[in-house]
Amino acid sequence: MAEEKSLFEKELENLGITLTERQKEQFDRYYEMLTEWNRVMNLTGITDYDEVNLKHFTDSLTIVRIKNVNEISTLIDVGTGAGFPGIPIKIVFPHIKVVLLDSLNKRIRFLNAVAEELNLENVETLHGRAEDFARKKEYRERFDLCVSRAVANLSTLSEYCLPFVNKGGSFVSYKGSISDEELHDSKRAVEILGGKIVKCDKFMLGDTDNRRTLLEIEKVKNTPGKYPRKAGVPSKEPIM
Numbered sequence: 586m587a588e589e590k591s592l593f594e595k596e597l598e599n600l601g602i603t604l605t606e607r608q609k610e611q612f613d614r615y616y617e618m619l620t621e622w623n624r625v626m627n628l629t630g631i632t633d634y635d636e637v638n639l640k641h642f643t644d645s646l647t648i649v650r651i652k653n654v655n656e657i658s659t660l661i662d663v664g665t666g667a668g669f670p671g672i673p674i675k676i677v678f679p680h681i682k683v684v685l686l687d688s689l690n691k692r693i694r695f696l697n698a699v700a701e702e703l704n705l706e707n708v709e710t711l712h713g714r715a716e717d718f719a720r721k722k723e724y725r726e727r728f729d730l731c732v733s734r735a736v737a738n739l740s741t742l743s744e745y746c747l748p749f750v751n752k753g754g755s756f757v758s759y760k761g762s763i764s765d766e767e768l769h770d771s772k773r774a775v776e777i778l779g780g781k782i783v784k785c786d787k788f789m790l791g792d793t794d795n796r797r798t799l800l801e802i803e804k805v806k807n808t809p810g811k812y813p814r815k816a817g818v819p820s821k822e823p824i825m
């Protein structure tokens with residue numbers, strides 16, 4: 586008799602994703618490691634199994650609603666924390682070369698352990714600030730896709746993220762709800778940095794009243810060399 590599908594598998598099915606046995610094991614092991622490491626460092630406030638599956642794993646994968654991820658070769662996750670959304674995307678789309686960037690070294694140590702334990706190949710972790718890495722030749726305008734969840738307001742985030750993206754690529758910001766004011770305040774920054782807002786997908790996650798928004802900004806021009814400004818400036822003085 587066929588085994589009954591878990592809640593997680595059903596949610597992913599709604600996104601058109603069917604997990605292999607190996608991927609199911611990888612997600613379960615990732616959950617266990619989050620639980621173990623969370624006892625000694627602050628990785629996530631969400632700890633319940635079904636909640637992690639929905640609010641971290643499924644949420645990370647909602648990008649398939651707006652992007653054909655099969656066409657992506659290189660991805661950077663800016664302010665990845667415990668690996669969201671970068672690691673779930675890597676598990677389901679192993680062909681992508683994924684760079685995980687965070688300014689907190691203990692989170693980078695956790696991510697290195699996860700990549701090793703889950704046998705994830707072509708994962709690079711970077712410890713430091715987006716403003717510094719985006720100025721380095723080997724990372725600047727080198728990615729098909731930049732993703733970021735819960736890191737900063739859209740103006741600041743655009744300055745962190747757009748410099749990493751190839752012309753023709755995209756930056757996707759994962760948010761709860763986004764106010765008209767935040768959208769309005771980011772317009773000038775997005776344009777100056779070479780971007781254009783092309784999609785704003787608002788939806789509810791699962792059967793909850795958990796409002797989510799995916800905002801896609803396409804890179805239509807190269808980012809001027811003076812951006813990003815020095816570390817700390819984009820958050821203190823966002824481009825308005």
Ligand SMILES: C[S@@+](CC[C@H](N)C(=O)[O-])C[C@H]1O[C@@H](n2cnc3c(N)ncnc32)[C@H](O)[C@@H]1O
Pocket residue numbers: 663664665666667668669670686687688689692713714715716733734735736745
């Ligand atoms: C609220 S957490 C979100 C983590 C993860 N993206 C998630 O959704 O669970 C924000 C993360 O962004 C990192 N961060 C904030 N500013 C950054 C910057 N300028 N460069 C790199 N990482 C940054 C923090 O260290 C933190 O881990």
